[in-house]
Amino acid sequence: MQPYLALLRDVMENGVDKSDRTGTGTRSVFGRQLRYDLRAGFPLLTTKKLHIRSILHELLWFLSGETNIRYLQENGVSIWDEWATPDGELGPVYGAQWRRWQGADGQVYDQVTDLVEGLKNNPDSRRHIINGWNVAELPIESDKPWENAAAGRMALPPCHLLYQFYVADKTLSASLYIRSNDLFLGNPYNTASLAFLTHMLAQQCDYDVGDIVISIGDAHIYRNHFEQVQTQLQREPGPLPQLRIRRRPASIFDYRFEDFEIVNYEAQPHIKAPIAV
Numbered sequence: 001m002q003p004y005l006a007l008l009r010d011v012m013e014n015g016v017d018k019s020d021r022t023g024t025g026t027r028s029v030f031g032r033q034l035r036y037d038l039r040a041g042f043p044l045l046t047t048k049k050l051h052i053r054s055i056l057h058e059l060l061w062f063l064s065g066e067t068n069i070r071y072l073q074e075n076g077v078s079i080w081d082e083w084a085t086p087d088g089e090l091g092p093v094y095g096a097q098w099r100r101w102q103g104a105d106g107q108v109y110d111q112v113t114d115l116v117e118g119l120k121n122n123p124d125s126r127r128h129i130i131n132g133w134n135v136a137e138l139p140i141e142s143d144k145p146w147e148n149a150a151a152g153r154m155a156l157p158p159c160h161l162l163y164q165f166y167v168a169d170k171t172l173s174a175s176l177y178i179r180s181n182d183l184f185l186g187n188p189y190n191t192a193s194l195a196f197l198t199h200m201l202a203q204q205c206d207y208d209v210g211d212i213v214i215s216i217g218d219a220h221i222y223r224n225h226f227e228q229v230q231t232q233l234q235r236e237p238g239p240l241p242q243l244r245i246r247r248r249p250a251s252i253f254d255y256r257f258e259d260f261e262i263v264n265y266e267a268q269p270h271i272k273a274p275i276a277v
């Protein structure tokens with residue numbers, strides 16, 4: 001996870017102090033790229049223990065097309081609580097765009113089903129994309145997330161908004177554009193989530209896994225995470241764990257939490273940090 005730690009250093013040393021929507025304040029740089037070779041191990045942070053539960057359940061929830069936090073709460077995951085309406089609604093966020101993008105013609109597009117078909121049947125295509133940035137359903141930035149959700153708009157616009165996949169030599173690679181990235185809390189989740197998704201797609205399509213590439217627009221560290229970042233930068237990263245998927249489900253939509261096993265994850269203690277809402 002050296003690229004991640006190097007980016008934290010880069011932001012602390014070269015970043016610009018900037019105010020932001022949440023009122024917290026950040027230090028940020030613009031335009032960076034991180035690359036991980038999935039053959040070298042599963043890209044989970046070892047300098048801070050991560051809640052794999054939250055990351056996996058969130059991904060399964062995206063894939064199910066759900067946008068109410070009920071499923072997450074039933075599984076003990078609280079990472080989306082702060083943005084939802086009292087009924088748990090988030091508006092048409094990730095799951096809705098991935099599985100039910102509404103065309104102006106009334107047609108509904110399932111981008112994930114189309115992606116798997118394309119990866120299997122037309123691997124050389126340069127159009128293997130999932131796009132979350134549905135302009136017609138973006139929130140109004142001056143309104144609160146839950147107010148937007150109550151009005152049928154997204155509570156937050158997608159941060160990880162453009163996925164592209166690439167097949168060469170029967171090996172699947174993935175690229176992800178993140179327009180705005182909370183480097184201490186969000187980025188480790190985004191990296192692991194992309195790695196899980198790439199492994200699942202590769203298994204479904206009979207490919208090996210290759211690289212994941214993450215391109216970030218506004219890469220920021222919140223002011224109230226500076227101390228935690230320093231603690232983390234003093235730690236030595238250890239060897240990466242491996243992912244084992246225990247069975248091959250019938251489709252990309254049939255994975256269950258119990259299908260995944262992370263082997264040899266030896267991480268240093270968790271570091272608590274407040275989330276900016």
Ligand SMILES: Nc1nc(=O)c2c([nH]1)NC[C@@H]1CN(c3ccc(C(=O)N[C@@H](CCC(=O)O)C(=O)O)cc3)CN21
Binds near residue numbers: 078156271
């Ligand atoms: N400021 C901010 N950062 C984010 O990363 C973020 C948002 N907002 N809003 C939408 C989603 C929600 N995500 C979140 C929300 C909370 C944690 C968080 O608090 N993580 C804790 C552990 C909490 C847990 O997994 O139960 C951590 O220490 O990693 C992480 C990602 C990612 N996104």
Ligand SMILES: O=c1ccn([C@H]2C[C@H](O)[C@@H](COP(=O)(O)O)O2)c(=O)[nH]1
Binds near residue numbers: 022156159187
């Ligand atoms: O997957 C995610 C989701 C959200 N974030 C972070 C990035 C920002 O700190 C906030 C979103 O605020 P905006 O004002 O909409 O940019 O959430 C993330 O890092 N990863």
